Amino acid sequence: MNIYPNMQLNLRKTLANLSPQVDWTQIRYVSEKTTWRMVRDEKSERNSLSFDQGVMVEVLIEGHFGYAGTSDLTEEGIKSAFDKACFLAKHASNYKAHNFTELQRPPAVGTYNSHLEIGLDKISAQEIIDIFIEATRAMKLSEKIVSRSATTMISEIEQLTISSSGADIHQNFSIVNTDFSVTAHQNGETQTRTDSGGLARCLQIGAEAFDRETLLQRARKIAEEALELLAAENCPKDTLDILIAPDQMTLQVHESIGHPLEYDRILGDERNYAGWSFVQPQDFGNLQYGSPLLNVTFDPTTPNGLGSYAFDDSGHQAAKEFLIKDGVLLRGLGGLESQARLNLSGVASSRSSSWNRAPIDRMANINIEPGIDKIEDMIKSVQRGLFIMSNKSWSIDDYRNKFQFGCEYAKLIENGELTKTVKNPNYRGTTVQFWNSLKSVSDTRESFGAAFCGKGEPNQGIRVGHKTPYCLFSNIEVFGA
Numbered sequence: 303m304n305i306y307p308n309m310q311l312n313l314r315k316t317l318a319n320l321s322p323q324v325d326w327t328q329i330r331y332v333s334e335k336t337t338w339r340m341v342r343d344e345k346s347e348r349n350s351l352s353f354d355q356g357v358m359v360e361v362l363i364e365g366h367f368g369y370a371g372t373s374d375l376t377e378e379g380i381k382s383a384f385d386k387a388c389f390l391a392k393h394a395s396n397y398k399a400h401n402f403t404e405l406q407r408p409p410a411v412g413t414y415n416s417h418l419e420i421g422l423d424k425i426s427a428q429e430i431i432d433i434f435i436e437a438t439r440a441m442k443l444s445e446k447i448v449s450r451s452a453t454t455m456i457s458e459i460e461q462l463t464i465s466s467s468g469a470d471i472h473q474n475f476s477i478v479n480t481d482f483s484v485t486a487h488q489n490g491e492t493q494t495r496t497d498s499g500g501l502a503r504c505l506q507i508g509a510e511a512f513d514r515e516t517l518l519q520r521a522r523k524i525a526e527e528a529l530e531l532l533a534a535e536n537c538p539k540d541t542l543d544i545l546i547a548p549d550q551m552t553l554q555v556h557e558s559i560g561h562p563l564e565y566d567r568i569l570g571d572e573r574n575y576a577g578w579s580f581v582q583p584q585d586f587g588n589l590q591y592g593s594p595l596l597n598v599t600f601d602p603t604t605p606n607g608l609g610s611y612a613f614d615d616s617g618h619q620a621a622k623e624f625l626i627k628d629g630v631l632l633r634g635l636g637g638l639e640s641q642a643r644l645n646l647s648g649v650a651s652s653r654s655s656s657w658n659r660a661p662i663d664r665m666a667n668i669n670i671e672p673g674i675d676k677i678e679d680m681i682k683s684v685q686r687g688l689f690i691m692s693n694k695s696w697s698i699d700d701y702r703n704k705f706q707f708g709c710e711y712a713k714l715i716e717n718g719e720l721t722k723t724v725k726n727p728n729y730r731g732t733t734v735q736f737w738n739s740l741k742s743v744s745d746t747r748e749s750f751g752a753a754f755c756g757k758g759e760p761n762q763g764i765r766v767g768h769k770t771p772y773c774l775f776s777n778i779e780v781f782g783a
């Protein structure tokens with residue numbers, strides 16, 4: 303426990319004083335320390351640290367939840383937030399969508415700590431900067447390389463949730479994102495290669511994320527690929543089999559499975575950010591979302607997964623659940639409130655981005671389960687196709703149905719072999735048809751995470767993880783940008 307013992311005592315005492323005034327109340331404390339370090343062209347460019355803490359006070363009055371956040375952690379400050387939450391709950395209860403009870407806020411007790419091998423206190427700022435200087439130097443393979451950068455974002459987050467019905471949950475998260483970017487330029491052509499599409503290398507991990515050799519290898523690889531892209535032909539316009547690497551599968555599963563399965567979109571509450579969904583409540587248990595090879599899980603127990611936790615922000619204990627099994631849609635992403643409203647089973651996914659936001663239906667780790675095929679055999683099985691990786695752009699309609707994704711890098715597959723590199727690769731499809739064209743799934747997987755999945759009004763950027771295999775799809779429309 304890092305939270306100061308005095309502060310913890312103060313929170314518990316304040317909760318005890320406020321509890322008799324309402325049907326139920328909860329205090330959720332969150333502190334977050336985030337460090338950014340960036341090296342560009344072998345020069346240290348950014349070293350900043352932010353610290354934030356506060357509490358969200360939640361009450362249940364006449365079947366309706368009310369919320370108010372505050373960064374004033376004195377007893378008076380929390381009491382003032384409590385009064386605001388009561389005011390909002392009382393007045394809004396006349397217009398409530400559902401009559402909620404304490405069943406939507408189980409009195410869970412437990413702890414969670416991110417899985418890490420080496421504590422973040424075991425690596426200094428200087429050591430990280432030195433590795434990043436070396437990494438940007440390693441990217442300087444040619445005069446054609448005009449910009450090189452290495453960035454990390456390190457977050458340490460602590461949450462303590464206590465309620466009048468006995469919830470007592472303490473969770474500690476250790477998060478590291480490492481990202482490299484290199485830009486090559488020649489004769490009016492510019493190509494940028496990042497290390498898996500920006501913020502995707504984000505995991506719950508410790509200082510082992512800064513393994514020097516691994517980082518230098520990643521840096522060199524993207525520099526070589528940026529140079530290859532400069533000399534490459536444009537991606538052909540064709541209908542081909544495409545083999546998608548796990549970093550792009552991360553975006554594919556996120557946009558066309560994760561978001562459309564969120565219950566608040568299905569209920570019509572959430573319409574921002576390409577906000578509705580083509581999925582209807584009666585589709586659960588019936589819809590053949592993908593081919594029988596498609597198995598998708600909500601898995602907050604994934605070691606190192608960015609969206610791992612033991613309890614969601616309603617106190618619901620998190621467990622692995624199949625969302626899609628053998629291609630059939632089984633359940634969606636909704637916490638206890640949405641489950642009660644839809645009368646459907648869901649998952650522990652009621653999450654808030656910090657102390658100053660109320661929880662809504664989110665993803666956690668949305669994973670594709672591994673298949674049985676070796677990647678080499680998957681490539682061998684393709685007569686003419688495309689191997690594609692690293693997201694560059696995405697576009698999807700309001701119903702999460704038609705989509706078009708651009709990637710940084712691709713290679714042609716001809717007669718069972720990887721051949722020419724092609725630049726500006728894009729592919730498009732419609733969600734259910736696309737997932738039904740899945741014809742092979744690799745036996746290995748990689749984990750990626752997105753640190754700022756945006757949703758809600760006011761906006762909430764939340765951390766989600768995706769562990770996915772390489773996936774092969776048949777007859778997909780591809781084109782060069």
Ligand SMILES: [Zn+2]
Nearest residue numbers: 556561755756
């Ligand atoms: Zn998102």
